[in-house]
Amino acid sequence: MIDCYDIVQTAIEDASNGVFKGVRKRKDAMRFMRTFCTAVNTLSERLNSSSLNVEINMSTGAITVTMNCPYVDMSDVFVPARFVFTASLASHVRLSAANGVAISFILPGVWENAI
Amino acid sequence: MNILDPEFQGPFNSEEELEAAMDALVITSHGPPGNEAVASVVDENRFSQVEFVVRTLGFLSRESGAEVIYEAHNPTYDACTVKIETNDLLFRSSWISRCVSLADLITIQPTLNNTIVVSMVFYGLVRRTSV
Numbered sequence: 001m002i003d004c005y006d007i008v009q010t011a012i013e014d015a016s017n018g019v020f021k022g023v024r025k026r027k028d029a030m031r032f033m034r035t036f037c038t039a040v041n042t043l044s045e046r047l048n049s050s051s052l053n054v055e056i057n058m059s060t061g062a063i064t065v066t067m068n069c070p071y072v073d074m075s076d077v078f079v080p081a082r083f084v085f086t087a088s089l090a091s092h093v094r095l096s097a098a099n100g101v102a103i104s105f106i107l108p109g110v111w112e113n114a115i
Numbered sequence: 116m117n118i119l120d121p122e123f124q125g126p127f128n129s130e131e132e133l134e135a136a137m138d139a140l141v142i143t144s145h146g147p148p149g150n151e152a153v154a155s156v157v158d159e160n161r162f163s164q165v166e167f168v169v170r171t172l173g174f175l176s177r178e179s180g181a182e183v184i185y186e187a188h189n190p191t192y193d194a195c196t197v198k199i200e201t202n203d204l205l206f207r208s209s210w211i212s213r214c215v216s217l218a219d220l221i222t223i224q225p226t227l228n229n230t231i232v233v234s235m236v237f238y239g240l241v242r243r244t245s246v
Contacts, residue, residue, distance in 0.1 A: 072223035080215050087208045087215070096203040097231045101223045105208075 001045065002052045004037035004065060011054040012110060019058045020111050029110035032089070036107065039086040040065055046079050047072055050099065061109020070100040158242045164217045165195060165237045171210055172199045179204055193241050202230045
């Protein structure tokens with residue numbers, strides 16, 4: 001199974017070695033990211049997600065985690081509860097048509113002074 | 116316009132239209148004809164939750180050009196369905212969390228037109244009481 005935190009951590013390290021070189025990461029934000037990724041992993045498994053992608057906005061530092069699912073059915077009580085929890089950790093959620101259904105969670109960056 | 120008409124599938128175009136639809140629901144859901152022993156009244160608390168979702172989706176549709184479809188209240192199942200078709204919809208997380216937590220069933224399915232349809236089903240709009 002794809003681990004969200006592995007992908008997020010790799011993307012964050014790449015950005016830290018690139019445009020955010022020398023900018024300190026907030027420890028609390030990294031701890032928060034681990035909680036968020038655990039929630040995404042569970043949701044992704046329940047929704048039979050086919051892929052997980054992470055994008056970092058190089059201007060703002062905002063982190064977008066996108067899961068692609070063939071179809072989303074939230075009839076199981078656990079799924080909406082987990083969705084609500086996962087969404088509440090993000091600032092915005094985007095639903096779009098891409099390889100089935102794409103659910104993107106947009107989070108603030110982990111770097112100091114990032115928006 | 117009558118949202119209790121099974122053929123009705125149009126989106127609300129204004130708050131006035133939504134209000135009129137709510138009035139229609141209240142007026143026409145007072146139990147089946149000839150069954151005076153049981154009265155059905157709209158559960159206003161539940162209805163206001165559905166109204167919140169409809170208005171939220173309506174607002175988002177104006178912002179994004181998505182289409183909101185409100186299906187007629189189904190008295191057999193006491194259910195109403197709100198759908199939104201879009202190719203890209205951005206929510207504040209607090210809004211989508213609230214919408215998801217209020218609906219009884221939610222599905223999101225892709226279409227052949229490269230869009231997705233988000234369907235939310237709400238039960239329990241009508242309370243039956245003895246008179």
